[in-house]
Structures are given as C-alpha cells and as structure tokens.
Amino acid sequence: MKESVVIWLALLIPVLSFAQNTHLASAGPSTDTNVAPKKSLDLKERRVTPLFGEVSKTSEQIDEEIKFLSECDKSFSSRTEASSFFATRAWEYLQEGSLDTACYRFNLAHLLNDKNVEAYWGLGVVSYQRESWVDAKRMLSKGVSLQGDNVPLLVDLSTVELKLFAITSRKEELDEAAELLKHAVSIDSTYALGQYNLALLHYNLNELDKSWDHLHKGRTLDFSQLNLDFVELLKAKMPDPQGFFK
Incomplete structure (x- = not known):
C-alpha cells in the first residue's frame, strides 16, 4: 500500500x-485567499485544472475522454487499477515540480475512479503548491469525505x-x-x-x-x-x- x-x-x-x-x-x-471566478476554459486549460475545472464538458472533451477510457479498458484489468497507475505517475511528476502534468494525471485518475482518494489528495497538493489555498482545502475535504x-x-x-x-x-x-x-x-x-x-x-x-x-x-x-x-x-x-x- x-x-x-x-x-x-x-x-x-x-x-x-x-x-x-x-x-x-x-x-x-x-x-491572497480569494477564489478566482470561474471562466470559460479551453480543453488544454481544463486538463491542468483540478477536476477539469468542474464545468460542463464540451463535445471535444467528451470525445477525448471516451477514447482515453477505451484505451485504458484495453490496457488494464480494471479502471480501478488504471486509476491507481495514473495517480502513482502523478505523484512522480509532482516530485519533479511538474505541477501541470501532475494535475492532469490526477484528473485522469479521478476520471477512471471518482472514489480514488489519492486523486483528491494529489489535487489538494497541486492546489497548495499553486497557492490556491481554498482549492487545496476543497480537494482534501473531498478525500476526507471518502476516508x-x-x-x-x-x-x-x-x-x-x-x-x-x-x-x-x-x-x-x-x-x-x-x-x-x-x-x-x-x-x-x-x-x-x-x-x-x-x-x-x-x-x-x-x-x-x-x-x-x-x-x-x-x-x-x-x-x-x-x-x-x-x-x-x-x-x-x-x-x-x-x-x-x-
């Protein structure tokens, strides 16, 4: 474990x-503890925003997610396993200081399994490192609600x-x-x-x-x-x- x-x-x-x-x-x-108002995000920005920005998905995003999930279904025995894999990679990117890449990997881990505590935990860390204190609290709180x-x-x-x-x-x-x-x-x-x-x-x-x-x-x-x-x-x-x- x-x-x-x-x-x-x-x-x-x-x-x-x-x-x-x-x-x-x-x-x-x-x-600064203010939460910036949500703005329209393009797909590239959504990838590196915790939980893809928590906004309505575009058709482009939906198509990308369907393709991603299909590929994971072919490569892993379960989506739970795939989620753990992407979360592990995300922690490695975080260690290297690659916050955007880490955030995207944690988002993918969450997409595969929205009960994966590591995804919320990692997004909380990413948010803290970005000095987004309120987002850090929100992400970690989601993890605590599960565990x-x-x-x-x-x-x-x-x-x-x-x-x-x-x-x-x-x-x-x-x-x-x-x-x-x-x-x-x-x-x-x-x-x-x-x-x-x-x-x-x-x-x-x-x-x-x-x-x-x-x-x-x-x-x-x-x-x-x-x-x-x-x-x-x-x-x-x-x-x-x-x-x-x-």
Missing part, C-alpha cells in the same frame, strides 16, 4: 512541505486550515483544524505530524503549555519532522518547560 501524504507546516514562517512516499515539493505563504479515518489525510487537511488561519485570522479555521486533529489523534496518537500540528494549533490559541506538550510528543515520535524555526518562535513566548530546548 502506498504511503500517505504527510505535511508539517510552521505557519508563521514560509515553510511548507508535502510528501508522498519520498515525493517532496515546497511552497511559501501568500496573502474519514485516514489519519495522515486528516492531519494534512488540518494543516491547510491552519494555513488559512495564518492568512485570514478567522477563528473558524482554527476550530475546524481542532476538530480534525482531535479526530486524528483519537485514532492514532503516535502520528508525529498530528502532534506537531496540535503544537501549532495551541500556539495560535496562546496555550503555550499545551503547545510545548504536543511539540515534545512529536519530537519523541519523529524528531526529523521537527521544525526548529517554530521551536524558536515558541521559545520566544515561553521557555521550554522541560528544558530540552535551551
């Missing part, structure tokens, strides 16, 4: 990484909520992140990134004791995921109660 996407974001500094297996990409923060107990996916969506809070300061983003993390930790408290995101959540709530507590839980689980810049921010507000970080 393919490993999940994992992300750890120190939202008060420009550091973000999504990883699928060893597939990494990075992006910095932006201050509501997928801990890494829940934590990834919480990261996007925390990102949106860092940009907008809307309390509802923190509340949603808190609910996601509460559920994730109830399933698996040993998932390090869940603990790190809880540290960040409590930092934003100015609950510094709790922030330190979750940060230490995270570091004992996986020190390699620790963001030392965030540690410095936390230390500036409150010294480490355990004295581990001087």
Whole structure:
C-alpha cells in the first residue's frame, strides 16, 4: 500500500512541505485567499485544472475522454487499477515540480475512479503548491469525505486550515483544524505530524503549555519532522518547560 501524504507546516514562517512516499515539493505563504471566478476554459486549460475545472464538458472533451477510457479498458484489468497507475505517475511528476502534468494525471485518475482518494489528495497538493489555498482545502475535504479515518489525510487537511488561519485570522479555521486533529489523534496518537500540528494549533490559541506538550510528543515520535524555526518562535513566548530546548 502506498504511503500517505504527510505535511508539517510552521505557519508563521514560509515553510511548507508535502510528501508522498519520498515525493517532496515546497511552497511559501501568500496573502491572497480569494477564489478566482470561474471562466470559460479551453480543453488544454481544463486538463491542468483540478477536476477539469468542474464545468460542463464540451463535445471535444467528451470525445477525448471516451477514447482515453477505451484505451485504458484495453490496457488494464480494471479502471480501478488504471486509476491507481495514473495517480502513482502523478505523484512522480509532482516530485519533479511538474505541477501541470501532475494535475492532469490526477484528473485522469479521478476520471477512471471518482472514489480514488489519492486523486483528491494529489489535487489538494497541486492546489497548495499553486497557492490556491481554498482549492487545496476543497480537494482534501473531498478525500476526507471518502476516508474519514485516514489519519495522515486528516492531519494534512488540518494543516491547510491552519494555513488559512495564518492568512485570514478567522477563528473558524482554527476550530475546524481542532476538530480534525482531535479526530486524528483519537485514532492514532503516535502520528508525529498530528502532534506537531496540535503544537501549532495551541500556539495560535496562546496555550503555550499545551503547545510545548504536543511539540515534545512529536519530537519523541519523529524528531526529523521537527521544525526548529517554530521551536524558536515558541521559545520566544515561553521557555521550554522541560528544558530540552535551551
């Protein structure tokens, strides 16, 4: 089984990484959370827009999809298998930084199987890398609706909520992140990134004791995921109660 996407974001500094297996990409923060109004897209633009832009299909697009599905039916034992194949290729393109190609492959994976969580997950990552924060939330939320107990996916969506809070300061983003993390930790408290995101959540709530507590839980689980810049921010507000970080 393919490993999940994992992300750890120190939202008060420009550091973000999504990883699928060893597939990494990075992006910095932006201050624009507006969703651009939908416009008429030609077929080339639709291919590299999440879920083909979610607009009515043209006859040209329908013809292309029929041909594609027919070819896949000849080459794979099932469309589910074909969908997994294209999702795997998409993660590879994402690792290389080829966002448009990755997006198109994830779209094809979704076309073949609209229950493939990897497709929504990947499109969420692509959207984040494009600094389309709201689209990232929407795509990851679609994945969570299919796999509501997928801990890494829940934590990834919480990261996007925390990102949106860092940009907008809307309390509802923190509340949603808190609910996601509460559920994730109830399933698996040993998932390090869940603990790190809880540290960040409590930092934003100015609950510094709790922030330190979750940060230490995270570091004992996986020190390699620790963001030392965030540690410095936390230390500036409150010294480490355990004295581990001087």
